[in-house]
Amino acid sequence: MEKNTGLGDDETILKKSTKGVTFLMFGQLFGKVLTFLLNNMLVRFLSPRVFGINAFLEFLVSTTLFFSREAVRLSTLRIKTPRATENENDTQDTHGPVLQMALNFAYIPLCIGIPLSLFLIGWQYSNLNDYFISLPYFRLSILMIWLSIIFELLSEPFFIVNQFLLNYKVRSQIESLSMISACAVNFAMVYLYESKINGSGATLHNVSKQEGIAILAFSVGKLAHSVTLLGCYYYDYLTKFAPTKQFTVIPSKIHISSGTTPFYLQSDILQHFKKVYFQLCFKHLLTEGDKLIINSMCTVEEQGIYSLLSNYGSLVTRLLFAPIEESLRLFLTRLLCVTSTKNLRLSMEVLINLTKFYLYLSLIIVIFGPTNSPFLLQFLIGSKWSSTSVLxxxxxxxxxxxxxxMNGIFEAFFQSVATGEQILRHSYLMMVFSIVFLANCWIFISYYKMSLEGLILSNILNMGLRIAYCGWFINGFYKNLFAGSHNASFLVNFKNFRLISVISCVLIFFNWYLFGTVKNFRQFTFNLILATVLVIFILYKERKLIRSYIKREDTLDVKGV
Structure with a gap:
């Protein structure tokens, strides 16, 4: 049986991370398909105004959770065994204290989240439109949202332990169950009200109550998600961890040896947490800045349109890219705890291959996305959206x-290897990026009246700056480690991409000249054939890389037997 230590060698970490991508990807796929189906069923019942206020409530939840727990999640990955052991049998002696260290840190999010959630919800509630405040059940909906935040933060200790042990399967299963409960509750409340209570005619069809029920359904769904999350994680703890007594769910002092002072929080990890937290404040302002801007500069209807775009437009990003980025961050942080030459070369190889994969997929999105997305989206939205500019x-x-x-994997690398001083330097730079982003938003949205198009353009410029900085950091990181070595050259690994980029440019002009924006299934089918041919050509040009990856996986499986 495999030891559940999470402290294996580089090959074990790579194998766990590779499998972790699959678990997270399927978990994301299941959740997004479920959400996708739910939105398609609800979009015909609800107006853009309701989608807008639900997006606002989701923003409150995500903002509070991010500022409460993200820095802890990143910092605890750097916890190391307090003492080096030469005997493999000593691993179990230090495994318990390491997990207890991680769990102690996991209570910081709750300490931050309770006052932060009260402040954010109270502040935003006072600025809401009177129309929404007067809706039936709206105050109850706000209470449900606050409770969902608290219950989700209570599950954080269990999440931190499973993350440290790279237990991707457990996490994906629990999160999938939580999504099912949230979607089921949300849809059931809206559907039952629409089919059993809300009727036709002025006396029966109450628009105000309909919108109030829809917002309450969303809030109760969020609470169901959090309660399910906490319940499943606690059950997993009782069945797998409690019998071994390696750690307790209550924060407790760590006793390493008789010659050391007991402590709750490891000092170097605590210092790293403070620097990461400072940096994440500015990162979140940029990452979620579009939501801050849209709440202040755009109408509620435009907020609903942007929420729909985020759900449908970034489907590929959240289904495929997000699991890869998270697994990369966990993999690099654990791998580079020991900066041996072998580990450094492996990290560089993984990063290069992922970058190439992202570039190829980005080509496909840029070529076929703008021409096909309006055609696909028009079948997914109802008549209430026909007068908007969403298409x-x-x-x-x-x-x-x-x-x-692309910014996702570059910043995942930076967060995994950067020192405390580098993180602080990056934080100051993020301040500059924040100012540039806000200035661009004012220019494009307020001055040039570009609305959502101006917001998207501001985001593109913002991401470009962040990619440039992280790219410069990555180049310097490996250049210093492999000075004078040909293995550090990134350009030689991208010769196939340059050829495929030229072919892709030809495809763009050819496709646009023939059809422009796709208007029927015949044109869509032709675009699908072109995309398939391009994917086959990419796979052919990168066949050696694919074979080497398959061979490595087979080797790892044999070693694991």
């Missing part, structure tokens, strides 16, 4: 996706 805006949104995805 035109999604074409521009497609150009934003490659920047969003």
């Amino acid at each position: 035109e805006t999604i074409r521009i949104y497609c150009f934003y996706l490659p920047f969003l995805s």
Whole structure:
């Protein structure tokens, strides 16, 4: 049986991370398909105004959770065994204290989240439109949202332990169950009200109550998600961890040896947490800045349109890119705890291959996204959205996706290897990027009246700056480690990409000249054939890389037997 230590060698970490991508990807796929189906069923019942306020409530939840827990999640990955052991049998002696260290840190999010959630919800509630405050059940909905935040933060200790042990399967299963409960509750409340209570005619069809029920359904769904999350994680703890008594769910002092002072929080990890937290504040302002801007500069209807674009337009990004980025961050952080030459070369190889994969997928999105996305989207939305600009805006949104995805893996690398001083330096730079982003938003949205198109363009420029900085950091990181070595050259690994880029440019002009924006299934089918041919050509040009990856996986499986 495999030891559940999470402290294996580089090959074990790579294998766990590779499998972790699969678990997270399928978990994301299941959740997004479920959400996708739910939105398609609800979009015909609800107006853009309701989608807008639900997006606002989702923003409150995500903002509070991010500022409460993200820095802890990143910092605890750097916890190391307090003492080096030469005997493999000593691993179990230090395994318990390491997990207890991680769990102690996991209570910081709750300490931050309770006051932060009260402040954010109270502040935003006072600025809401009187129309929404007067809706039936709206205050109850706000209470449900706050409770969902608290319950989700209570599950954080269990999440941190499973993350440290790279237990991707457990996490994906629990999150999938939580999504099912949230979607089931949300849809059931809206559907039962629409089919059993809300009727036709002025006396029966109450628009105000209909919108109040829809918002309450969303809030209760979020609470169901959090309660399910906490319940499943606690059950997993009782069945797998509690019998071994390696750690307790209550924070407790760590006793390493008789010659050391007991402590709750490891000092170097605590210092790293403070620096990461400072940096993440500015990162979140940039990453979620579009939501901050849209709440202040755009109407509620435009917020609903942008929410729809985020759900549909970034589907590929969240299904495929997000699991890869998270697994990369966990893999690099654990791998580079020991900066041996072998580990450094492996990290560089993984990063190069992932970058190439992202570039190829970005090419496909840029070529076929703007021409096909309006045609696909028009079948997914009802008549209430026909008068909006969503079909035109999604074409521009497609150009934003490659920047969003590439920034994800570059910043995942930076967060995994940067020192405390480098993180602080990056934080100051993020302040500058924040100012540039806000200035661009004012210019494009307020001055040039570009609305959502201006917001998307501001995001593209923002991501471009962040990619440039992280690219410069990555180049310097490996250049210093492999000075004078040909293995550090990134350009030689991208010769196939340059050829495929030229072919892709030809495809763009050819496709646009023939059809422009796709208007029927015949044109869509032709685009699908072109995309398939391009994918086959990419696979052919990169066949050696694919074979080497398959061979490595087979080797790892044999070693694991």
